[in-house]
Amino acid sequence: MKKKVFALLLCGLPLLMSAQDAFDVLQMSQTDLRGTARFQSMAGAFGALGGDLSTLSQNPAGIGVYRNSDLGITLGLDFNNTKAGITTTKETKFNVNNVGYVGAIRLDSESVPNLNFGFTYNRIKSFNRRYMGGVGNLESSMSNYVASEFVNNNPSGPFTDQDLYWTDDFNPYFDGYAPWAAVTMFDMPTRNGGYVGIINAYGDKMIGLYEDGITSGFANYEVEERGHADEYNIAFGGNIANQLYFGLDFGILDLDYRSFQSYEESLTNPYIMADDNDLFLSELTDVNTSADWGLYNYLHSEGTGINFKLGLIWKPTQALRIGAAFHTPTYYDMRDTYYVSTSLIGYQDGNRLYTAEKGSNGELGTFDGYDYTSNYTIKTPWRFMGSLAGVVGKSGIISLDYEYVANQTMRIGNDRGNEYYDVTDHVKTYFKPSHIIRVGGEYRLNPNWSLRAGYSYKTTQVEDGVDKYEYNIATVGTNPTYQYDNTVQHITCGLGYHHKSFYADMAYVHQIRNSVYNAFSPYEDELGYVPNVSADVKDNNNRLSLTLGMRF
Numbered sequence: 001m002k003k004k005v006f007a008l009l010l011c012g013l014p015l016l017m018s019a020q021d022a023f024d025v026l027q028m029s030q031t032d033l034r035g036t037a038r039f040q041s042m043a044g045a046f047g048a049l050g051g052d053l054s055t056l057s058q059n060p061a062g063i064g065v066y067r068n069s070d071l072g073i074t075l076g077l078d079f080n081n082t083k084a085g086i087t088t089t090k091e092t093k094f095n096v097n098n099v100g101y102v103g104a105i106r107l108d109s110e111s112v113p114n115l116n117f118g119f120t121y122n123r124i125k126s127f128n129r130r131y132m133g134g135v136g137n138l139e140s141s142m143s144n145y146v147a148s149e150f151v152n153n154n155p156s157g158p159f160t161d162q163d164l165y166w167t168d169d170f171n172p173y174f175d176g177y178a179p180w181a182a183v184t185m186f187d188m189p190t191r192n193g194g195y196v197g198i199i200n201a202y203g204d205k206m207i208g209l210y211e212d213g214i215t216s217g218f219a220n221y222e223v224e225e226r227g228h229a230d231e232y233n234i235a236f237g238g239n240i241a242n243q244l245y246f247g248l249d250f251g252i253l254d255l256d257y258r259s260f261q262s263y264e265e266s267l268t269n270p271y272i273m274a275d276d277n278d279l280f281l282s283e284l285t286d287v288n289t290s291a292d293w294g295l296y297n298y299l300h301s302e303g304t305g306i307n308f309k310l311g312l313i314w315k316p317t318q319a320l321r322i323g324a325a326f327h328t329p330t331y332y333d334m335r336d337t338y339y340v341s342t343s344l345i346g347y348q349d350g351n352r353l354y355t356a357e358k359g360s361n362g363e364l365g366t367f368d369g370y371d372y373t374s375n376y377t378i379k380t381p382w383r384f385m386g387s388l389a390g391v392v393g394k395s396g397i398i399s400l401d402y403e404y405v406a407n408q409t410m411r412i413g414n415d416r417g418n419e420y421y422d423v424t425d426h427v428k429t430y431f432k433p434s435h436i437i438r439v440g441g442e443y444r445l446n447p448n449w450s451l452r453a454g455y456s457y458k459t460t461q462v463e464d465g466v467d468k469y470e471y472n473i474a475t476v477g478t479n480p481t482y483q484y485d486n487t488v489q490h491i492t493c494g495l496g497y498h499h500k501s502f503y504a505d506m507a508y509v510h511q512i513r514n515s516v517y518n519a520f521s522p523y524e525d526e527l528g529y530v531p532n533v534s535a536d537v538k539d540n541n542n543r544l545s546l547t548l549g550m551r552f
Contacts (some may be wrong), residue, residue, distance in 0.1 A: 003352040019302075019474055020336070020376065022426040023482040024179035025410045026461060028255060028301065031124045031229070031489050035095045037505035037547035041494020042440025043454025045399040047387025048323030050245060050313055053100035053549075057122045059325035059385060060247030063237035064117050066104045072503075072549025074098035078126065079542040084221075085133035088207040097123045099547060100233075115238040122192070125229035127257050131517075132222040133535050140530045141265055142207030142295065143185060144481060145520040147199040147471065148530075150182045150485065151206040154267060161186070161201035181478045182206070184295070184342045188356035196273045196356045198293050198344050209270035209291055212527060217267035219533050221519055223483070227257040227301075242315070253330055257301040261481055263519050264294035272346040272353075293344040294447050297479040303334035303378075323387035323401075329409065330380040337373045340478040375415035381407040395444040404434040407461050412414070424475050434461045440492075450496040452507075453476050458488040469532065473521035480520035483537070488513045505547040513539035538546040 033044050037056030046055050050062025053072055078093040100120030107114055130251045164186040185198035186206075201205050209284045230253065237247030252493045311325035341359035345352060383406070389399040408431050412445065440454030462484050465471050473482055494507035519533040 003169050020334075020378070020388045020412055021423055022410075022430050023473070023475070023484060024413050025378050025380075025423070025427065025531045026407065026484060027333075028229075028257065028303075029330075030377060030485075030498065031406075031490075032126060033509060033511070034076070034095075034123050034126075036072065036098050036495055037545040038387055038452065038496060038505035040097075040509050040543075040545055041452040041454060041492050041496075041505070041507035042399065043438045043443060043456040043463040043490050043492045043533040045387070045389075045401045045438040045440030045454055045456075047325060047385050047401040048313055048321040048389035049387075049397065049399055049400075049464060050323075051383055053098055053102065053118070053120050054122065055237045056118055056120045056247075056249050056250070056522075057231055057309075059311035059313065059323050060233075060237060060249035060309050061245045061313040061323065061325070063116050063118050063235050063247045064114075064239045064245030065313065066102050068551045069103040069104045070100070070549060071552050072098070072100055073402075074104045074545055074547040076543055076545040078128070079540075082129055082131040083539065083540070084131040084537045085135075087131070087133045089130050089132065090232070093126070093128050095123055095126060095369075096121075098167075098547070103551060111241055116235070116236070118235045118237075120233045121184040122231045123228055124221060124231050124232065124253075127225045127227040127229075128523055129539065130222075130224040130474075131537055132220070134218060134220045135212065135533050135535065136218040138210070138215075138267075138533065139266065139413070140217055140532065141208050141210035141217075141267065142263060142271075142480060142520045142533065143198045143265075144210045144291070144292070144525075144530070145208070145523055145532070146181045146185055147206040147208045147254050148525050149312070149521070149523050151199070159178065160184070162353075172518060179296075183479055184340055184358055184478050185314060188342065188358045190354040190356045191502065192354060194354070196344060196354060198342060200271065200273060202271075207271060209265070209272065211269070211291070213269045215267055217270075219263065219265045219266055219519065221264075221517065221535070222260075222262040222403065223481075223517065224260045225258070227255075227355075229253060229255045232274070245313040247309075247311045249311075251330070253307065253310065253332070255301070255303045255332060255334075257299075257307065258508075259297075259299050261297045261299075261479060262294060264292065267291050267293075272344075273449065283389060288349050290347040291344065294342065294497070295478070296341045296343075297481075298338045298339040299479075301334060303332040305332035305380075306366055307331070307380075319391045320389075321389040323385070325385040325387075326381035327385075329382055332378045332380070332418050334378055335373065335375050338477065376434075377415060377417050378409040379409075382409050397442040399438075401436075401438040404437070405434045405436065405461075406481045407431040407434055422474075429471065430463060430466050430473070431461055432463050435459045442496075447545050448497060448499055450490075450498075452494040452496065454490070454492040456490040456492075458485075460484075460486045468515070469534075472519070472523050473518070475521070481518065482521070483515060483517045484515045486516060501550050502552050503547075503551065507543075507545040509543040509545070510540040511539060511543070515539070
């Protein structure tokens with residue numbers, strides 16, 4: 001089949017160059033409950049307390065509380081347990097969650113007793129997660145979604161089969177409006193010669209494999225995520241009259257995220273091609289057809305960013321402390337590398353017709369073919385925190401934090417910082433602020449030993465219309481999949497030991513994370529609403545952390 005250059009891409013489409021869309025930015029903006037063991041064991045409710053190495057990433061005024069220098073390291077062991085459908089995956093990971101130093105400079109002054117400085121490393125997010133599952137009794141197919149939304153109803157106008165031919169300089173991420181998911185599924189070379197497609201031309205439009213009322217089947221998916229977001233803090237703070245504590249923090253962030261996503265369907269009586277003459281076997285009543293096809297995407301996102309934090313803690317009485325903190329967005333310079341491949345096996349009356357592949361250099365599911373690298377910028381949400389803490393008698397502490405995360409303020413732009421306004425519209429449509437409540441307590445058993453416990457709850461990040469499938473979710477590139485968290489809870493406890501200048505703390509953290517995986521968005525075609533393929537994903541993760549430190 002003769003190849004034609006996709007000239008419309010070069011001269012007719014807006015050059016938005018967007019490599020990521022709204023849900024990708026959301027993924028890169030997440031944080032975890034991590035830090036020192038004392039901080040974790042009280043669920044991070046330290047906004048009005050301070051005096052802990054983790055507070056440099058939360059309320060930097062906590063550095064002003066220090067009267068002595070502090071040096072510590074925190075090690076953690078994560079036991080991840082993720083369930084999607086009836087399938088559960090388990091894995092264990094080791095992390096260094098915090099390393100830090102705070103230097104206290106005592107001044108001979110009643111008005112300013114001390115000025116402090118600090119340097120810390122904090123792992124603020126671990127992306128490590130793997131889950132897989134299956135969906136039976138399909139009511140639609142990703143192939144139909146791609147044909148409908150990426151080709152027939154494309155924002156830049158409908159595309160035809162002539163537009164989807166491409167030469168060897170395949171570039172699936174050149175433009176946010178280009179139907180590259182469709183390009184990967186069209187005109188696929190078979191091992192025996194000729195070309196077939198997961199999507200194909202039919203009259204004046206493109207269609208997928210699924211024929212309503214005739215086709216049936218099931219889908220399998222697998223998502224494996226790896227990586228981290230680390231923050232390096234440089235902080236300065238002090239104490240005014242032992243009543244007002246202040247802190248400033250400059251953060252340098254390193255982000256590394258990798259994901260492999262596999263989506264496969266097995267269909268009975270689909271639209272498939274018998275040969276290069278565009279004969280659809282499902283139209284022949286005396287022929288039984290079936291097909292197995294898959295889409296495989298790999299993404300590596302890496303970047304560096306900066307942010308700024310400002311915090312205050314006020315102690316109006318010996319028993320009460322009030323804290324407030326403000327976090328600017330993290331401004332990231334990002335670089336993405338993508339790989340993509342597709343496969344299709346067609347059957348007639350139980351006999352294999354062909355094996356077709358695109359982007360895999362002859363081996364199904366590998367990533368040796370189509371790849372691309374792009375550079376862009378993202379801006380994570382603004383964050384605001386308010387805190388209260390009380391001292392109960394001589395042995396108890398109770399603390400309450402509230403955090404407001406302005407998810408609707410996230411932005412993405414090109415590598416020169418120019419904003420992609422179409423993605424901004426998606427962010428404002430899909431997302432709403434999330435709210436985090438943290439409560440923690442500590443009870444000192446004696447001068448050496450302390451018990452701690454805490455709880456935190458984070459609300460959903462998405463608008464109700466997203467969770468109720470009222471929106472057609474926009475994605476770019478070759479992967480129509482999107483995912484998000486609904487709620488995240490942490491139940492924590494811990495034990496602390498202190499003797500002279502040495503201290504050791506242990507923490508146990510149980511995380512309950514409820515997420516939603518969507519293989520593609522629900523949409524509407526000429527027959528009406530078409531449901532998507534989705535699944536609830538639940539994490540029940542456990543973490544043990546140990547902090548060893550010295551104050552001097």
